[in-house]
Amino acid sequence: MSTNMRVDGARLWDTIMETAKIGGTEKGGVKRLTLTDLDAQVRHWLIGQCEAAGCDVHYDDMGNIFARRPGKDNALPPIAIGSHLDTQPTGGKFDGIIGVLAGLEVLRTLNDSGIETHAPIELIDWTNEEGSRFAPAMLSSGVFAGVFSRDYAYEREDREGLTFGDELKRIGFVGGEACGGHKLAAHFELHIEQGPILEDEGKTIGIVTGVQGMRWYEVTVTGMDCHAGSTPMRLRQDALVAAARMIEAVQAVGLANGPDAVATVGLIEARPNSRNVIPGEVFFTIDFRDPNDSVVAKMEDEARAAFDKIVEGSGVSVKCERIWDSPAVHFDKECVAAVEGAASSLGYPARRIVSGAGHDSAYIAKVAPTTMIFVPCEKGISHNEAEKTEPEQVAAGADVLLQAVLATDARLAPKTGA
Amino acid sequence: MSTNMRVDGARLWDTIMETAKIGGTEKGGVKRLTLTDLDAQVRHWLIGQCEAAGCDVHYDDMGNIFARRPGKDNALPPIAIGSHLDTQPTGGKFDGIIGVLAGLEVLRTLNDSGIETHAPIELIDWTNEEGSRFAPAMLSSGVFAGVFSRDYAYEREDREGLTFGDELKRIGFVGGEACGGHKLAAHFELHIEQGPILEDEGKTIGIVTGVQGMRWYEVTVTGMDCHAGSTPMRLRQDALVAAARMIEAVQAVGLANGPDAVATVGLIEARPNSRNVIPGEVFFTIDFRDPNDSVVAKMEDEARAAFDKIVEGSGVSVKCERIWDSPAVHFDKECVAAVEGAASSLGYPARRIVSGAGHDSAYIAKVAPTTMIFVPCEKGISHNEAEKTEPEQVAAGADVLLQAVLATDARLAPKTGA
Numbered sequence: 081m082s083t084n085m086r087v088d089g090a091r092l093w094d095t096i097m098e099t100a101k102i103g104g105t106e107k108g109g110v111k112r113l114t115l116t117d118l119d120a121q122v123r124h125w126l127i128g129q130c131e132a133a134g135c136d137v138h139y140d141d142m143g144n145i146f147a148r149r150p151g152k153d154n155a156l157p158p159i160a161i162g163s164h165l166d167t168q169p170t171g172g173k174f175d176g177i178i179g180v181l182a183g184l185e186v187l188r189t190l191n192d193s194g195i196e197t198h199a200p201i202e203l204i205d206w207t208n209e210e211g212s213r214f215a216p217a218m219l220s221s222g223v224f225a226g227v228f229s230r231d232y233a234y235e236r237e238d239r240e241g242l243t244f245g246d247e248l249k250r251i252g253f254v255g256g257e258a259c260g261g262h263k264l265a266a267h268f269e270l271h272i273e274q275g276p277i278l279e280d281e282g283k284t285i286g287i288v289t290g291v292q293g294m295r296w297y298e299v300t301v302t303g304m305d306c307h308a309g310s311t312p313m314r315l316r317q318d319a320l321v322a323a324a325r326m327i328e329a330v331q332a333v334g335l336a337n338g339p340d341a342v343a344t345v346g347l348i349e350a351r352p353n354s355r356n357v358i359p360g361e362v363f364f365t366i367d368f369r370d371p372n373d374s375v376v377a378k379m380e381d382e383a384r385a386a387f388d389k390i391v392e393g394s395g396v397s398v399k400c401e402r403i404w405d406s407p408a409v410h411f412d413k414e415c416v417a418a419v420e421g422a423a424s425s426l427g428y429p430a431r432r433i434v435s436g437a438g439h440d441s442a443y444i445a446k447v448a449p450t451t452m453i454f455v456p457c458e459k460g461i462s463h464n465e466a467e468k469t470e471p472e473q474v475a476a477g478a479d480v481l482l483q484a485v486l487a488t489d490a491r492l493a494p495k496t497g498a
Numbered sequence: 499m500s501t502n503m504r505v506d507g508a509r510l511w512d513t514i515m516e517t518a519k520i521g522g523t524e525k526g527g528v529k530r531l532t533l534t535d536l537d538a539q540v541r542h543w544l545i546g547q548c549e550a551a552g553c554d555v556h557y558d559d560m561g562n563i564f565a566r567r568p569g570k571d572n573a574l575p576p577i578a579i580g581s582h583l584d585t586q587p588t589g590g591k592f593d594g595i596i597g598v599l600a601g602l603e604v605l606r607t608l609n610d611s612g613i614e615t616h617a618p619i620e621l622i623d624w625t626n627e628e629g630s631r632f633a634p635a636m637l638s639s640g641v642f643a644g645v646f647s648r649d650y651a652y653e654r655e656d657r658e659g660l661t662f663g664d665e666l667k668r669i670g671f672v673g674g675e676a677c678g679g680h681k682l683a684a685h686f687e688l689h690i691e692q693g694p695i696l697e698d699e700g701k702t703i704g705i706v707t708g709v710q711g712m713r714w715y716e717v718t719v720t721g722m723d724c725h726a727g728s729t730p731m732r733l734r735q736d737a738l739v740a741a742a743r744m745i746e747a748v749q750a751v752g753l754a755n756g757p758d759a760v761a762t763v764g765l766i767e768a769r770p771n772s773r774n775v776i777p778g779e780v781f782f783t784i785d786f787r788d789p790n791d792s793v794v795a796k797m798e799d800e801a802r803a804a805f806d807k808i809v810e811g812s813g814v815s816v817k818c819e820r821i822w823d824s825p826a827v828h829f830d831k832e833c834v835a836a837v838e839g840a841a842s843s844l845g846y847p848a849r850r851i852v853s854g855a856g857h858d859s860a861y862i863a864k865v866a867p868t869t870m871i872f873v874p875c876e877k878g879i880s881h882n883e884a885e886k887t888e889p890e891q892v893a894a895g896a897d898v899l900l901q902a903v904l905a906t907d908a909r910l911a912p913k914t915g916a
Contacts, residue, residue, distance in 0.1 A: 169770040170723065170778075212772040275728030294727065296773060306878055308762035308785045309710060310693025310854030313752050315878075320763055321749045327742035334731050344726035345738055346773045348766060355714060355764045355783045365773040367726045436728030438774075460733075462725040463775040 089475030109465025114166035114208040115247035142220040143253035162204030172467020182478035198493035221440035264448035276460030285430035286454025296404035297366040305360025323362035329386035412449035422483035507893030527883025532584035532626040538669035557673035560638040580622030590885020600896035616911035639858035682866035694878030703848035704872025711826035715784040723778025741780035747804035830867035840901035
């Protein structure tokens with residue numbers, strides 16, 4: 081009978097709109113950077129809702145929140161539903177958020193139906209998925225999976241020099257459990273596609289088979305800051321002109337390795353950043369991605385070669401440091417099959433898809449059977465206040481999540497009796 | 499015989515080092531912001547030295563100090579030697595200061611040689627040239643030239659909200675004479691170049707023929723911020739890639755209009771400025787300068803055309819707003835000739851040069867025959883505690899100043915008798 085169960089789509093949508101007020105922007109987006117007071121506010125809200133749903137809630141020493149709904153056998157590792165509540169500086173209402181709130185809706189639906197699962201079901205809010213305040217992204221799921229050490233994470237600094245560790249302590253979310261300290265039987269994540277493919281093909285559900293490989297870089301270009309009025313063009317060591325040529329080179333590298341490769345300079349800072357001073361130093365970041373790891377490596381080689389050529393003989397120097405390398409990820413076959421089966425039995429138009437974006441699931445896949453469920457977002461627009469998806473699409477995704485979790489629970493249950 | 503006269507270079511250098519203690523910093527610079535107690539201290543020191551040199555000293559209602567050495571005919575307007583004793587927050591020992599102290603050295607040298615000029619010689623310390631405490635810069639020379647009203651100047655506020663008028667009163671330098679109330683026969687200013695040209699060409703003296711025309715712009719490039727991982731290259735509207743091409747175009751425009759033209763993008767801001775978001779908006783500034791106003795106008799036209807071409811069909815838009823236009827200043831031909839003749843007769847390697855930076859002389863040129871003398875500063879570094887110039891260079895500049903003043907005095911003297 082549980083296969084006919086559906087989530088309450090209206091309740092889920094109302095919950096999404098309720099949390100959207102925490103850090104809500106004039107343009108209808110959300111600005112809720114990780115470990116800020118607004119992040120703390122939404123975390124306390126989530127804990128209250130989960131406790132009201134009968135869950136035991138705790139958080140680990142990375143501030144990852146775990147809300148556990150007991151099962152028949154609480155010695156079994158939990159089947160997890162996780163995503164993140166932090167956002168980009170000009171983020172939307174759905175990126176990450178629907179994954180956590182659909183999980184909450186699944187718990188509420190199970191309560192409403194009086195269903196007792198074999199294994200416990202655990203809702204997780206992963207800390208600092210976005211990485212826009214503290215790079216790199218997916219920091220806490222990375223620590224959970226053993227990709228980063230906790231100390232490395234604690235030392236990450238924002239642009240004001242505040243550390244992740246100090247800010248986590250400031251908002252009061254340093255838990256007693258060591259991050260990674262408990263096992264997950266499986267991990268499911270519902271997320272908006274953040275790309276145009278599902279909408280383009282009229283599909284409601286994306287069955288995510290993996291995540292493309294990606295690398296992040298920090299580039300520092302050093303010249304000489306001099307008076308803009310009294311320094312002739314030929315005697316300049318202009319760090320910004322060199323950086324501009326490098327940005328153009330990054331774009332060219334992305335285009336040359338198409339159609340799947342993407343190359344982005346998202347962040348730039350010039351020093352002293354004064355109207356009448358030639359910039360003496362420029363800092364910028366690079367984000368390279370492709371489903372094929374060797375293409376990502378090729379883009380790095382091509383960019384480095386281009387940068388060396390740009391500064392050659394100019395008196396300007398460049399330091400290009402790779403700060404993050406996330407190889408392509410292939411999700412768990414049985415979890416993917418569970419999602420595919422759920423979409424099919426629920427009759428939603430679906431297709432297999434490779435994620436273009438990084439997600440907490442990309443790291444959790446290293447330590448637990450994992451997959452993701454995508455729903456469409458309008459024009460593929462994301463990391464933008466205009467991010468938009470429909471209530472029916474979110475509800476469909478949550479239904480698939482619910483059924484995939486129940487199918488996995490049935491599959492993992494001890495085969496006993498007749 | 500006066501053409502063989504030389505200043506006492508050692509005495510001049512000692513005087514510079516003596517005043518450098520008033521507001522001297524650990525790094526060997528000077529912090530002596532206008533109308534502070536340190537400014538008052540150096541003003542009283544200057545007045546004492548000038549009175550000891552036999553000058554009549556008074557100051558006007560902008561606190562500009564005038565120390566007059568009488569001539570044969572004190573009904574003649576004075577030949578002025580002026581600059582400023584205030585500094586940047588992290589300024590050097592020379593910017594402005596050598597112009598005043600070389601003037602003092604000229605008065606002392608005339609005394610030592612018992613020379614009586616036809617016209618009076620007047621040493622001037624202009625108040626608030628730097629503008630770093632009270633913007634705009636060159637405030638009191640601007641009032642003297644009628645560019646600003648005295649009331650406008652009095653109302654200027656520093657970061658603490660203290661006004662120029664109140665602070666001038668506090669340090670006791672509100673004089674009885676209305677600023678601009680007396681005529682100058684000529685105005686000479688010795689200054690460090692604040693650029694690398696003289697050093698690069700091995701010249702000791704810069705014969706300053708004027709100040710460049712300059713225009714400032716604010717440019718906003720608007721695209722669409724989208725997810726860096728899941729937005730294909732061909733579907734992007736990347737504001738930073740477009741801005742990078744514009745920065746390259748600004749550089750090209752500067753080079754194409756050389757050798758004197760300079761074009762600088764000094765300030766840039768990307769939004770949302772996040773590592774994994776394609777920038778949706780970029781703001782940057784442009785500073786165009788050239789001795790010829792028509793070249794500055796031409797650079798603007800070329801840049802606007804290049805910007806339109808860059809955004810054409812890209813889905814990105816650009817707004818380029820001119821926020822400041824300061825026409826070129828052309829110094830007095832006869833004053834320039836006097837400096838050129840002095841450098842030549844003294845045998846100092848010299849070249850004509852146009853000032854890239856603003857100076858009190860740029861405003862005084864509106865109301866009196868004016869020019870400047872530049873001496874090199876190491877690597878062109880200025881507005882910096884590391885500002886450096888050599889004793890021989892300052893002495894050479896002071897010699898040229900002395901001879902240019904004497905030549906001008908001879909030229910202006912009434913042709914009478916045999």
